[in-house]
Amino acid sequence: MTATHAHASPIPDSPQDPAALHGPVIAWFEQHARDLPWRRPEAGAWGVMVSEFMLQQTPVARVLPVYEQWLARWPRPADLAAEEPGEAVRAWGRLGYPRRALRLHGAAQAIAERHGGEVPSDHAQLIALPGIGEYTAAAVASFAYGQRHAVLDTNVRRVLARASTGVQYPPNATTAAERRLARALLPVEEATAARWAAASMELGALVCTARNEDCGRCPIADRCAWRLAGKPAHEGPARRGQSYAGTDRQVRGRLLAVLREATSPVPQAVLDTVWHEPVQRARALDGLVADGLVEPLDGGRYRLPSGRPATR
DNA sequence: TAGTCGTGGCA
DNA sequence: TTGCCAAGACT
Numbered sequence: 594m595t596a597t598h599a600h601a602s603p604i605p606d607s608p609q610d611p612a613a614l615h616g617p618v619i620a621w622f623e624q625h626a627r628d629l630p631w632r633r634p635e636a637g638a639w640g641v642m643v644s645e646f647m648l649q650q651t652p653v654a655r656v657l658p659v660y661e662q663w664l665a666r667w668p669r670p671a672d673l674a675a676e677e678p679g680e681a682v683r684a685w686g687r688l689g690y691p692r693r694a695l696r697l698h699g700a701a702q703a704i705a706e707r708h709g710g711e712v713p714s715d716h717a718q719l720i721a722l723p724g725i726g727e728y729t730a731a732a733v734a735s736f737a738y739g740q741r742h743a744v745l746d747t748n749v750r751r752v753l754a755r756a757s758t759g760v761q762y763p764p765n766a767t768t769a770a771e772r773r774l775a776r777a778l779l780p781v782e783e784a785t786a787a788r789w790a791a792a793s794m795e796l797g798a799l800v801c802t803a804r805n806e807d808c809g810r811c812p813i814a815d816r817c818a819w820r821l822a823g824k825p826a827h828e829g830p831a832r833r834g835q836s837y838a839g840t841d842r843q844v845r846g847r848l849l850a851v852l853r854e855a856t857s858p859v860p861q862a863v864l865d866t867v868w869h870e871p872v873q874r875a876r877a878l879d880g881l882v883a884d885g886l887v888e889p890l891d892g893g894r895y896r897l898p899s900g901r902p903a904t905r
Numbered sequence: 906t907a908g909t910c911g912t913g914g915c916a
Numbered sequence: 917t918t919g920c921c922a923a924g925a926c927t
Contacts, residue, residue, distance in 0.1 A: 648923040655913075655922090689911030689922095696925080726925050746923045766906075794923065803921060804916075834919060837911075846911050884910090 614756065615780050615789050617812035622792030625799065629653065630660060631736075632791075638712035638737035639670055645729045645736075646697045651688050653798075659686055671710045673701040679897025682886060683853050691849055695885055695898075696724025714738040727767075732790075741786035743775035748797025749790075753778070755801060759818030761827040762803075844868045844877035852887060858894035 630636060631644035643663055647656040663684060667673040673681065678698045685694035700722040704712060712733065713719055719730035731742035750763040753774055763771060780786040800811050808814045819825070837843055847867040852859055868874040878895075881887040888898045 645923065650910090650922060650924060651912080652914080652922045687912060689913085690924085692910065693925085724925065728924060732923070744923085747921090748923065798923075834921090835910090836919095840909095842910060842912095849911090880910095 612780075613816060614778065614793075614813055615785065618792045618796055619785070619788050621812035622788070622795055626791070626795055627653075627799075630657070630664075636664075638714070638733065639668075640664055641737040642700075642712050642729075642733050643697065645732050646693050646700075646724055647688055649693060649729070650690060655688060659684070659688055667701075669710060670701040670704040670712065673698060674705040677898065678885070678900045679888070682849070682897050686853070687850075691886055692884055693724060699723040700725065712737065714740070716740075716742065735787045735790045739784055739787045741779060741783045742790065743772060743779055744790035744794065745771060745775050746794055746797075748794045748801075749775065750797075751803065752793050752797040752801050755806075755819035756813055756817045759822050761819060761825065841873065841877050841880065844873055845881055848874075848878055848881060849886060852895060852897050855896070858890050858896045861893040861895070864895060 626632070629644075631640050636644070640660075644656065644660055647660055647663075666684065667676070676698070678695055681694040681698040682691050685691050688694075703722055704710060708718070713722075714734060714737070716730050716734050719725050719733055720727065725733070728744065728746050731744045732746070734740040735742045735744050745767060747763075750767065750771060753771065754760050754763040757774060757778070778789075780789050796811070800807050808817070808820055811817065814820055844867070848864055851864060851867060864878065865871075865874065868877070878887065882889055885898055888896050890896060
């Protein structure tokens, strides 16, 4: 299937002309961008990187207070690297997906050891760090260093799906076609590309939202392929929801909540109170230990990870 | 590639 | 009330 190949040059002034999107979206961004702490100059690359870790699957409103505390306590990567990983997990609080805290700690250690304490600006070096994938590497390189990258997060994917492809929602997993489209739409000039990345993401976050999109406030509503097509409803299989109640994830969450609040090692008997079913409870705890989120001690006690080899 | 991995707010 | 959704990464 080559019908959507990106070689065809866009028709100037047509609704699909890539350049036609940049101006209005960036102009809208100048007017409506939220004043977020990681967008201020003083945030630096480390602030941008910390925010990106926290924002992976967690809403801005819940990230804000934790971000502020985190940066105040660990203003540089080396400061976090010097801490026990368990302190990162504790400070992570209830942001969810606590493995991100462990990975951020690991990334800080790698930055301290391999990059002289400075967040690398090179995409390949960024993506080699734990917890940084294709999106986060592009986001840090673009937002912190002003580079030209296709920054494909869930917001941008939705904006492109609607404005350019003409469908309500993007596919479940990012496709090669989406990457091609995003690259084709990328402004040529580096600084403009970086602005476009932030602007298109913000548009998806504030206006072109998953539910109750507000086309009345959209700067490109007049050329949005989905809207021009009459906003047809999503076809195909429903996006698989993520169940939670009764899963191992819920049990893991309860176990870790106890350990986060504890100031000294927690006996097994205390952890046993968080879940009634012993098999699932044990499996969840084993999983946390295997993930490095929990450290078993002598005498059936547990704590957040110290970063030291287990004693025997 | 599809499953797993937290948490909480909102329609 | 409950399902959907939120700046993904990893296996």
